[in-house]
Amino acid sequence: MWWLVLFLSVFSIALRAPVAIAAASIARTIVVDLKGGGDFKSIQQAIDSVPDNNNKWTKIHVAAGVYREKVNVKSTKSYILLEGDAAQTTSIEWGDYNGDSSGHDTETSATFTSYASNFVAKRITFKNTYNGFANLTPAVAAWILGDKSAFYDCSFIGFQDTLADMLGRHYFKGCYIEGVVDFIFGYGQSIYEVSLRCVRSNCCVTQRCKISTVKSLQKPGYVTAQGRNSASDNGGFVFKSCTISGPQATYLGRAWRHSSRVIFYQTFMSDIIVPAGWRIWNAQGYEGLVTFAESGCAGPGSDLSGRVKWEKQLRNDELKTFIDISYIDGEGWLDAQPPLD
Secondary structure, eight states: OHHHHHHHHHHHHHHHSOOOOOOOOOSEEEEEOTTSOSSBSOHHHHHHTSOTTOOSOEEEEEOSEEEOSOEEEOTTOOSEEEEESOTTTEEEEEOOOTTOTTOOOTGGGOSEEEOOSSEEEESOEEEEOOOOSSSOOOOOSEEEOOSSEEEESOEEEOSBSOEEEOSSEEEEESOEEEESEEEEEESOEEEEEOEEEEEETTEEEEEOOEEEEOOOSSOSEEEEEEOOOSTTOOOEEEEESOEEEOSSOEEEEEESSTTOEEEEESOEEOTTBOTTOEEOGGGTTOTTTOEEEEESOBSGGGOOTTSOTTOBOOOHHHHHHHHSGGGTOSSOTTTTSOOOO
């Protein structure tokens, strides 16, 4: 019965093997062009044209230009791929801020808001044009609440609360994020990492996620303010092979809630990092619950000798849990999204 033993062995291996998930195809393409060469001149009009409860991927290609509008992707507008020509040439810009004359709070100040699950953006800039050099106040560039959201080669520009990584599982690859205070904040479960793009068979381009401070009267600043509030919450920000630089000193982060979790892995840190690295802020007395950690980082700002005593030292198995893509993608939702070109 050797053949039966062989069959059962092969069948058992097949059951354990990961199942390849086919990437989705694009069912419809909408073109937005300020000059009138597309289907719409406004990004919001293009998004509104997608049927509610949509379940087929729709590409909205946004031609080069500065689109001065507030954009909102409602929870009923899932399966949208928002694509610019390049982050350097395609941008969405607006200038609301918390407490402006319109009465906007932090959330409604956002230039771009997405509540929808299964959302992808690539090669586009989200910018809040409010100038916070002398008067910092929350002024969000992008507010992300939908689950299964991915951003490729995008830029997020602001001063305070630039990127609201609020709720859900999110993936940022090869992106640029700029600000001063809490400029990556929220409750999200997210990985930020390097992008490796092969433009020809023998030529690959590496684009790290770049985190940059900007000049402000607020000194020093804070890169992150993560809001995990309990041990049962899966949230946390993981930065893999990123860079942190800029003209102004900064902490890596401060604890917005009692179980705040932020991990920097193999990230280059310039000399702008404050030696202590972290601030306890709203988690005073809960230092044992906060997970702020660094591993394998490089650069003059990565010196751990002056770090706060309560910074976590993660075991290899603990670290692997967070740096592996399964931390945000155990079921393969990234592979099920449309392929990148």
